[in-house]
Amino acid sequence: MRHTLSVTVENKPGILTRVAGLFARRGYNIESLVVAETENPQISRMTIVVDGDGRIIEQVSKQLHKLINVLKIQDITHEEAVHRELILLRVNADATNRTEILQVAEVFRARIVDMSRASVTIEATGDTSKIEAILTTFRPYGIKEFARTGRLSMMRGK
Amino acid sequence: MELNGAQALLKALEANGVDVIFGYPGGSVLPIYDALLDSPIHHILVRCEQGAAHAASGYARASGRPGVCLATSGPGATNLVTGIANAYMDSIPMVAITGQVPSSMVGTDAFQEVDITGITMPIIKHSYLVQDVTEIPRVVQEAFHLASTGRPGPVLIDIPKDVQQTKLTWDGLPEIDIKGYKPTFKGHPAQIKNAVHMIEASERPVILVGGGIVNPQAPAELMELARKAQIPVTTTLMAVGAFPETDDLSLGLIGMHGTAYANLAVSNADLLIGIGVRFGDRATGNTARFAKNAKIIHIDIDPAEIGKNTEIDLPIVGDAGTVLAEINRLVGEHRHDAWMEQIATWKRERPLKYRTDRLTVQYVLEEMGDLTRDRAIVATDVGQHQMWAAQHYKFLRPGQLVTSAGLGCMGFGLPAANGVQVARPDDLVILVTGDGSIQMQMQELGTARQENLPLKIVLFNNNALGMVRQLQHFYCDKRFSGVKLSFNPDFIALAKAYGIQTYQIHSKEETKAVLEEAFAHPGIVLVEVLVDENEIVYPSVLGNKGLDETLVYE
Ligand SMILES: Cc1cc2nc3c(=O)[nH]c(=O)nc-3n(C[C@H](O)[C@H](O)[C@H](O)COP(=O)(O)OP(=O)(O)OC[C@H]3O[C@@H](n4cnc5c(N)ncnc54)[C@H](O)[C@@H]3O)c2cc1C
Ligand SMILES: Cc1ncc(C[n+]2csc(CCOP(=O)(O)OP(=O)(O)O)c2C)c(N)n1
Ligand SMILES: [Mg+2]
Numbered sequence: 001m002r003h004t005l006s007v008t009v010e011n012k013p014g015i016l017t018r019v020a021g022l023f024a025r026r027g028y029n030i031e032s033l034v035v036a037e038t039e040n041p042q043i044s045r046m047t048i049v050v051d052g053d054g055r056i057i058e059q060v061s062k063q064l065h066k067l068i069n070v071l072k073i074q075d076i077t078h079e080e081a082v083h084r085e086l087i088l089l090r091v092n093a094d095a096t097n098r099t100e101i102l103q104v105a106e107v108f109r110a111r112i113v114d115m116s117r118a119s120v121t122i123e124a125t126g127d128t129s130k131i132e133a134i135l136t137t138f139r140p141y142g143i144k145e146f147a148r149t150g151r152l153s154m155m156r157g158k
Numbered sequence: 159m160e161l162n163g164a165q166a167l168l169k170a171l172e173a174n175g176v177d178v179i180f181g182y183p184g185g186s187v188l189p190i191y192d193a194l195l196d197s198p199i200h201h202i203l204v205r206c207e208q209g210a211a212h213a214a215s216g217y218a219r220a221s222g223r224p225g226v227c228l229a230t231s232g233p234g235a236t237n238l239v240t241g242i243a244n245a246y247m248d249s250i251p252m253v254a255i256t257g258q259v260p261s262s263m264v265g266t267d268a269f270q271e272v273d274i275t276g277i278t279m280p281i282i283k284h285s286y287l288v289q290d291v292t293e294i295p296r297v298v299q300e301a302f303h304l305a306s307t308g309r310p311g312p313v314l315i316d317i318p319k320d321v322q323q324t325k326l327t328w329d330g331l332p333e334i335d336i337k338g339y340k341p342t343f344k345g346h347p348a349q350i351k352n353a354v355h356m357i358e359a360s361e362r363p364v365i366l367v368g369g370g371i372v373n374p375q376a377p378a379e380l381m382e383l384a385r386k387a388q389i390p391v392t393t394t395l396m397a398v399g400a401f402p403e404t405d406d407l408s409l410g411l412i413g414m415h416g417t418a419y420a421n422l423a424v425s426n427a428d429l430l431i432g433i434g435v436r437f438g439d440r441a442t443g444n445t446a447r448f449a450k451n452a453k454i455i456h457i458d459i460d461p462a463e464i465g466k467n468t469e470i471d472l473p474i475v476g477d478a479g480t481v482l483a484e485i486n487r488l489v490g491e492h493r494h495d496a497w498m499e500q501i502a503t504w505k506r507e508r509p510l511k512y513r514t515d516r517l518t519v520q521y522v523l524e525e526m527g528d529l530t531r532d533r534a535i536v537a538t539d540v541g542q543h544q545m546w547a548a549q550h551y552k553f554l555r556p557g558q559l560v561t562s563a564g565l566g567c568m569g570f571g572l573p574a575a576n577g578v579q580v581a582r583p584d585d586l587v588i589l590v591t592g593d594g595s596i597q598m599q600m601q602e603l604g605t606a607r608q609e610n611l612p613l614k615i616v617l618f619n620n621n622a623l624g625m626v627r628q629l630q631h632f633y634c635d636k637r638f639s640g641v642k643l644s645f646n647p648d649f650i651a652l653a654k655a656y657g658i659q660t661y662q663i664h665s666k667e668e669t670k671a672v673l674e675e676a677f678a679h680p681g682i683v684l685v686e687v688l689v690d691e692n693e694i695v696y697p698s699v700l701g702n703k704g705l706d707e708t709l710v711y712e
Contacts, residue, residue, distance in 0.1 A: 010338060018279060025280050062462035068284045071338045
């Protein structure tokens, strides 16, 4: 099962390598990893989506804890949290279907960020299932290219 | 006070109690070597950087304080890698210092540049690439704290040459506060109570002690618990001697080459108390068959070890010595006479045995034990001789056996023995090595001589890589490949070339007299023992078998 770990780390050189390396050498499966600064520039947040059973996730967390620059690890899979991913996708579009594509984008509250004679580039954010739905919906039109971030997560305010 | 980075480094090391550094110079550490001339720290010039790292390990094991090694950038740093991996696997406190090419050249494939913090990332507790000279005092403080507390381990400090040369104003060492690092020492009181209940309810308890028995108080607490509740004790290779092996309650070594009675006791126990042990595959055999009749209590300072390899019924995260003391306060007197009787029967029926019609390694080690048990520290290399040392010498004190257990690193023995002797100049330090292993770090004889270390080297020469030969005996249908050392140097002549006093043992009869004479010699000696290659380490638990399937010598 997929777990989402929200990990706060000290923003020290090599921290990303240490975390990624730990996953690689212990054979854990990272599905996505997003790192970004937090409100405190000395601290970064990593949102890591990892696949594994409870025992593996427990080991992952404990091993992560052993990294000196890791401050806190929360498994927020079952917590009240907001999850977001971002996708940019360029879809084939010509005069005959462009309007239709724009309407579909609207349904997903996606934005058009670029347009050319033969294509439209769309930006959307949402949780994983919404991003998957967007991909499924646009596939029949012909997706020329897409780029997608990993998952960013944050606990909901109490 | 104005100091340059190199001087500040040495001052910070000194403040952390460092009196010895094992090192080897080169271009990127010139400022440090220059500063060493004015420092009270004694620099020991090894003959290869791997030897420096192993010597630092040996020093740490014998002194209980972090060992320090120093190397130049590039090849100096990569030569440390094996020694760092070894220290990591055995949780040995070590601070490794490397020079790095000047900051402005980092990342350009400069002469003798390697990314040593990157290379060592999977085998190190923590590492620093110092980017600014003002970080040095804090980095050194943190490095020593990290290396020696919690689960000990190696820490690397990589310092570019220009940083070593840059000036700073020295105003003492900072207080450190490492936010992401707070090891737990005290066990959870409720868990401790549960442990006591489990101990009191048990009829067939066994204690399994591992290398985590490092707290100087821990062995005494272990003894108290074992005696009070009458619990037999087995140890991993890392903890040999943590409980006196001559005691009735001692079961000796567990595992692949453990005693049959230790392995049977663990297999039949209803309670296994694991103390500072990581349940490695050499210790447990097939985990599906491991202690399958027992509830398991696991006391370990590293939460990641709990449940990693075996299912645990009761985890206690904390320092072994501290937790044992808390258990001892609560646990009552107990006797397990029927269980002890059963164990005595196993000891009688399945003792450690070996052929007696000729000179064997086992025999020599037993003689050695009888002669020196109360006073020697024994360092070993890796191979059959190592296992026989663990089985037959019969150790009395924790730390009395210094061996490469987790990495199983041939070549560890000689430099480690050097480190032990440096830490314990007045003790009898014996190196038990093999003809294969010693040739991996033989150059360190030079270090021993330069430092006048009175090592007693006992070299078991079977003209073979005996341990691998044994693997081929069991698993490759006796097709022996690449295990015959059909050329060996004349070890006696070689030792003489180093000015080392030499002896040879060819027969059982002369063993005791030769050992006595050799160990009485005030200086360094080498005793070559000529033994047959056709010998197998028993007991043996073969691949994928459980501890209950231990083979013994018949
Ligand atoms: C040829 C060969 C054969 C071998 N055969 C055997 C064999 O038959 N039997 C055997 O046992 N080993 C054998 N070994 C060694 C084996 O590979 C392992 O190194 C060994 O079993 C590990 O010992 P350990 O569990 O005590 O762990 P260590 O590596 O010593 O780990 C120490 C444990 O204690 C914990 N710890 C550290 N400090 C503290 C503290 N203050 N308080 C509490 N916990 C702490 C750590 O977190 C860790 O879990 C062999 C090695 C070689 C080379
Ligand atoms: C660096 C390294 N290379 C290879 C091995 C594999 N190995 C384990 S024991 C052994 C043979 C050791 O030979 P020797 O030192 O003569 O000891 P013996 O087994 O003959 O007593 C070998 C090659 C190892 N442990 N370490
Ligand atoms: Mg040999």
